[in-house]
Amino acid sequence: MSVTDHQSGTHLQEISDGVYRISTPVMLPGDAGAFSFNQYLIDDDEPLLFHTGLRQLFPAVLDAVTRVMPAQRLRHVAFSHVEADECGALNQWLAVAPQATALCGTVAAMVSVNDxxxxPPRPLADGEALALGRHTVRWLDAPHLPHAWECGFLAEERTGxxxxxxxxxxxxxGMPALTQADxxxxxxAFRHNMDYFSHTPxxxxxxxxxxxxxxxxxxxxHGSAxxxxxxxxxxxxxxxxARPA
Structure with a gap:
């Protein structure tokens, strides 16, 4: 499936079995220029959305999700760390999906998401797995990589x-949804121009x-998968x- 909403520019494409990339182009303020915000939907018995998108992008992302499945089927709303593009629309998703729960690391739940x-969120410990049906996701703590104490990532084991x-x-x-290019x-180059890494040892x-x-x-x-x-x-x-600055 590959669909583009021509009003918002939001593009939906399946990048692996049951995993969809939802990408919306934006223009950043100042000299930062063109940018994209991606969310990922895993369609399964217990569907999961990774990243909520900004609150302002919620209508476009919601429309993309509904092209795959009814939004009220969503069961898990996950994100890497607490930041507006990661979880700004969290409560909007919880409102349209009454069975959905925020899924995050234990630190994120403790310092932010409980409030x-x-x-109430469902916190995952480092290495903890959650079966969605055909897919299984595993949480990996990654504090301060690239930033935020509560940062972590999800690995989906079936599709790698x-x-x-x-x-x-x-x-x-305008980059492809999935690429093998560099x-x-x-x-x-972007990191050196706008350094957003914490540079944790x-x-x-x-x-x-x-x-x-x-x-x-x-x-x-942000960009292609x-x-x-x-x-x-x-x-x-x-x-x-590891290179010297």
Whole structure:
């Protein structure tokens, strides 16, 4: 399935079995230029949305979800860390999906989501898995990678998809939903221009933790999702981060 809403520019495409990328192009203020915000929907017995999108993007993202399934079927609303583009529309999703629950790491629940969410969240411990039906997701704590104490990622085991949040952020719009082309170069250029990494000394160790999963798809929050040797690309990012500034 590949659908574009011509009013908002929001593009919906299945990037692996039952996993859909929803991408909306925007123009950032100032000199930052064109950018994109991606959400990912896993359609299963217990559907999961990774990233809610900004509150202002909720109507466009909702429309994209309803092209795959009724929004009220949604059971899990997950995100990497607490930031407007990650969870700004959380309560709007909880309102349209009465059985849905916020899904996050234990630190995020403790410091923010217990208070922010209109219903109690379901916190996941590091390494904890959750079966959705045909798909199984596993939470991985990754504090301060690239930023936020509560940061973590979800790995979907059946398709080998790592929902890697702000890692490999690529600026611009109009990129393919799924690519095998270089994303490390563009993402590193963007990082050097607008440094959003915390530069935690544990970055290499955390990236190796992710690399050991050997993902075949990296579901990036900004830009194209990527298909290939995910372990190699994660280790290449670790090598870039280890370079002297």
């Amino acid at each position: 922010l969410a209109d219903r 998809t790592l929902f890697c949040g702000d890692l490999f952020t690529q600026p611009g719009t 994303i490390l170069g563009p993402s590193e 544990q970055a290499g160790e955390l990236l190796e933790k992710l690399a050991r999963l050997r993902p075949g798809t990296l579901a990036c929050m 990527w298909q290939g040797d995910g372990a190699g690309l994660l280790r290449a990012l670790a090598a870039e981060l």
